[in-house]
Amino acid sequence: MNMIKMLCERSTPAMRILIVVIGVICxxxxxxxxxxxxxxHTPTPVSTPSPVPTATTTTFRNPLNSSGPDPWMTYYNGxxxxxxxxxxxxxxxxxxxxxxxxxxxxxxxxARIWQDSTATRCCNYWAPEFFLLNGLDGLHWYGYFSGxxxxxxxxxxxxxxxxxxxxxxxxxxxxxRLYDSIDGWAIDTxxxxxxxxxxxxxxxxxxxxxxxxxAAMSNPWTVSGNRVLLSSPTYSWEQQNGNVNExxxxxxxxxxxxxxxxxxxxxxxxxxxxxxxYTGSDPLSTSSWTKSANPVFQGANGVYSPGHNTFFxxxxxxxxxxxxxxxxxxxxGCDMNRTPRIQKFTWNSDGTPNFGSPISTSTDLxxxxxxxxxxxxxxxxxx
Numbered sequence: 322m323n324m325i326k327m328l329c330e331r332s333t334p335a336m337r338i339l340i341v342v343i344g345v346i347c348x349x350x351x352x353x354x355x356x357x358x359x360x361x362h363t364p365t366p367v368s369t370p371s372p373v374p375t376a377t378t379t380t381f382r383n384p385l386n387s388s389g390p391d392p393w394m395t396y397y398n399g400x401x402x403x404x405x406x407x408x409x410x411x412x413x414x415x416x417x418x419x420x421x422x423x424x425x426x427x428x429x430x431x432a433r434i435w436q437d438s439t440a441t442r443c444c445n446y447w448a449p450e451f452f453l454l455n456g457l458d459g460l461h462w463y464g465y466f467s468g469x470x471x472x473x474x475x476x477x478x479x480x481x482x483x484x485x486x487x488x489x490x491x492x493x494x495x496x497x498r499l500y501d502s503i504d505g506w507a508i509d510t511x512x513x514x515x516x517x518x519x520x521x522x523x524x525x526x527x528x529x530x531x532x533x534x535x536a537a538m539s540n541p542w543t544v545s546g547n548r549v550l551l552s553s554p555t556y557s558w559e560q561q562n563g564n565v566n567e568x569x570x571x572x573x574x575x576x577x578x579x580x581x582x583x584x585x586x587x588x589x590x591x592x593x594x595x596x597x598x599y600t601g602s603d604p605l606s607t608s609s610w611t612k613s614a615n616p617v618f619q620g621a622n623g624v625y626s627p628g629h630n631t632f633f634x635x636x637x638x639x640x641x642x643x644x645x646x647x648x649x650x651x652x653x654g655c656d657m658n659r660t661p662r663i664q665k666f667t668w669n670s671d672g673t674p675n676f677g678s679p680i681s682t683s684t685d686l687x688x689x690x691x692x693x694x695x696x697x698x699x700x701x702x703x704x
Contacts, residue, residue: 377693378424380685384647384660385427386418391448391509391568391629392661394644395489396636396689401426402489404449404464405646405661410471411436411443415464417490423663423688434491435464435482442480442498444471448509448568450631451489454519454541462489463496463541465510479510479523481542497542499523509629512538513571515578515604522551522580524567530554531565533582533597535605549605552597554584558616559595562586566595568629574641577672580610581617583628587659590651592626593619594676617676618645624662624679625651637691640665643676665689 385392389405396402403418403426414436420426437443449466456463462484469476479499485492499510499521509524519538524531525548533552539545554564563586572579578599585591593616601609618627630645643666646659653659664686666676680686 381423383662383682388657389661390646390659392644393450393631395633406447411438415446415449435493442468445469445473450511460487467508477506477508479507499544501536501544501547509568511570522569533566533569550607551610559584561591562589570631572632587655590625592628621678622681625653627679635689635691640690
């Protein structure tokens with residue numbers, strides 16, 4: 322710039338004009354060059370890839386968690402619900418897990434839904450099951466379980482609690498103790514409906530045999546008749562480690578009714594499932610029920626003592642699933658190390674269920690059909 326200034330000062334007017342013209346031409350040339358570089362050498366923009374959506378978990382492996390004897394499970398209004406024996410004292414109470422997927426259910430924290438400080442029923446809660454039934458003012462969830470005092474376990478009795486509305490998580494209030502004229506030790510309460518009537522199923526001792534009984538109910542919390550024997554452990558496979566029939570639960574399809582139960586003692590590797598089929602005309606008649614001569618589900622594939630089951634439908638209602646507990650070794654017993662497992666089952670051509678064999682814990686299973694977008698299957702309610 323100083324040189325240009327000096328030339329301008331020492332030059333004639335004509336030279337000054339020439340210098341200005343040359344300067345303008347140089348400025349235009351430089352500007353064009355820089356613009357051209359920007360146009361021809363700007364890198365091609367790199368497109369940012371769209372975020373990859375998180376993959377939905379479509380498979381799982383059993384067990385569902387590390388502790389859950391005598392499990393009950395259902396799918397309702399977009400969520401799975403899982404409850405099980407909690408044993409324990411008054412502060413333990415009954416708990417339930419809730420999640421919209423099996424993957425989330427496996428990590429769900431159990432929420433306490435019921436506890437009771439009444440000394441005769443405070444503790445040792447076993448085998449809870451929940452049913453959506455009609456009460457005095459509409460639908461409620463009724464929770465059935467056995468419990469007793471803090472000293473276990475000769476004073477277990479059957480109890481029922483009632484939800485305030487239609488949320489399986491409650492809140493619940495105590496409704497009643499269930500008993501007939503015998504009013505003794507009784508466990509593993511379940512209910513079912515047949516031909517418009519409601520019936521109670523449970524297990525109780527008679528001499529050396531732990532049997533399965535049925536009784537009529539006038540509503541979800543009242544027994545209206547005395548017990549009737551349905552099944553006694555008469556086969557050798559029902560008498561291993563003890564003469565036991567327990568954990569009865571009804572399964573119904575296409576007009577057929579079955580009662581699936583647990584046989585032999587849980588303290589050992591021989592716990593398994595047996596089945597009764599309704600073949601008569603009166604549910605309160607022992608002769609109306611026919612026992613299968615062989616177990617319908619027993620240990621295999623590294624799963625020991627599979628038993629104390631319930632059933633549930635897949636989210637879209639197209640599949641039937643069994644939930645049961647099992648042990649990981651032959652030395653497993655009747656403790657809180659039993660874990661809940663689930664698997665789909667099918668139906669034979671004669672209309673009976675085909676449960677297959679327990680599936681290994683190293684096997685990937687497809688999640689129930691409709692998970693993540695299904696609607697709740699229709700739940701049966703009382704008349």
